[in-house]
Amino acid sequence: MDPADSDLIAAVLQGDTASFEPLICKYSPKLFATARRYARRESEVEDIVQEVWAKAFQKLSSFRGDAPFEHWLMRMAVRTCYDFLRGHRRNRESTFSDLSDAESDWLDRFVADPEHADEQADAARSLIHRLLAQLSPPARLVITLLEIEERSVKEISEMTGWSAALVKVRAFRARAQMRKRLAQIHREKYL
Amino acid sequence: MDPDQLHSKLLAAARKLPPDARVPDAFPGRVMASLVGRRLQDDAWSLWDRSLWKAAAAATALCLVLNFWPISSWNDPGPLTLETTLVSLAEQLSDSW
Numbered sequence: 359m360d361p362a363d364s365d366l367i368a369a370v371l372q373g374d375t376a377s378f379e380p381l382i383c384k385y386s387p388k389l390f391a392t393a394r395r396y397a398r399r400e401s402e403v404e405d406i407v408q409e410v411w412a413k414a415f416q417k418l419s420s421f422r423g424d425a426p427f428e429h430w431l432m433r434m435a436v437r438t439c440y441d442f443l444r445g446h447r448r449n450r451e452s453t454f455s456d457l458s459d460a461e462s463d464w465l466d467r468f469v470a471d472p473e474h475a476d477e478q479a480d481a482a483r484s485l486i487h488r489l490l491a492q493l494s495p496p497a498r499l500v501i502t503l504l505e506i507e508e509r510s511v512k513e514i515s516e517m518t519g520w521s522a523a524l525v526k527v528r529a530f531r532a533r534a535q536m537r538k539r540l541a542q543i544h545r546e547k548y549l
Numbered sequence: 550m551d552p553d554q555l556h557s558k559l560l561a562a563a564r565k566l567p568p569d570a571r572v573p574d575a576f577p578g579r580v581m582a583s584l585v586g587r588r589l590q591d592d593a594w595s596l597w598d599r600s601l602w603k604a605a606a607a608a609t610a611l612c613l614v615l616n617f618w619p620i621s622s623w624n625d626p627g628p629l630t631l632e633t634t635l636v637s638l639a640e641q642l643s644d645s646w
Binding site for chain 2: 375376378379382383386387388390391392394395400404407408411412415468472479482483485486489505506508536537540541543544
């Protein structure tokens with residue numbers, strides 16, 4: 359573990375709460391990046407990250423130091439994001455008929471020439487966000503960690519607390535959900 | 550349209566641009582302010598440790614009370630009660646038999 363982190367943690371555990379602030383400054387960017395994968399509104403993103411820090415502070419004495427502090431913190435962040443998804447389940451059966459013009463144009467270009475469809479386009483990214491928002495919380499979490507962040511099953515298992523077998527089952531179901539939603543796009547837009 | 554190809558394209562798009570890691574202004578200060586008054590939580594072993602010591606202390610106190618309390622009543626036969634009267638009568642009757 360980073361010696362600076364271990365010194366700061368030791369100081370906080372001795373009662374020097376002010377030593378927690380450098381940890382917040384150091385790791386908040388990564389936490390915000392993680393939270394922004396699961397929440398769109400900035401107020402929700404900030405609430406998630408604030409909750410992660412509150413939990414990290416209260417449970418700091420349970421941090422054993424056998425893995426980097428960042429790993430421990432990211433596990434907490436993933437679980438907090440998962441709780442957020444479960445607590446903010448919206449109607450996931452919305453249709454794709456309300457696609458923006460940019461998204462619709464991008465899909466048309468993709469259908470015409472899939473090989474050259476621009477992966478950098480904002481429209482592509484907003485489409486994937488729309489698609490992910492329609493998945494169940496475990497499906498969205500596993501697709502984000504496995505397919506987008508390209509983490510291993512073992513890492514996902516450690517971060518979520520799910521067994522490796524459960525991660526694989528959820529990944530299988532998540533991909534099936536994605537395929538179903540994509541087929542729905544095709545039906546709604548082109549048939 | 551091939552849904553699997555669309556799936557791959559969309560995921561590739563998501564991978565190419567990582568999410569914004571910007572931290573709002575004064576966020577660390579707001580977190581620190583929210584931590585004022587919060588206690589560090591003891592870990593599970595410390596909690597067990599404290600609880601077991603308390604239980605041991607209570608059990609010791611009870612043992613001492615139960616062991617030494619009858620000593621104080623040895624010299625004092627105690628008040629006459631219906632039970633003690635009947636028992637002493639029964640003993641006298643059994644002696645006479």
